[in-house]
Amino acid sequence: MSRLIVSLIVLLVVVVGGLFFLAGSATEQPTTRVEKAVELGNLAS
Template identity: 75%
Template sequence: MSRLIVSVVVILVVVVGGLFLLAGRATERPQTQVEKAVTLANLS
């Protein structure tokens, strides 16, 4: 009986860990834009 309980707990931990992993990957990170002043001498 205890083996069954341990197996169920291990499966639950793996499933919950996988869900958190997938949820962490699915979050979109906003891109930050950095604007710099560039002199015209650098462009040529």
């Protein structure tokens, strides 16, 4: 019976740790916008 309890606790720790790992790696990095000057002649074509 003791071995079953230990196995369940280890499984629970692995599942919770995996969820935290996935949640941490799923955070999106903010996208950086680069604005550059465009000549008006390029927009007309």
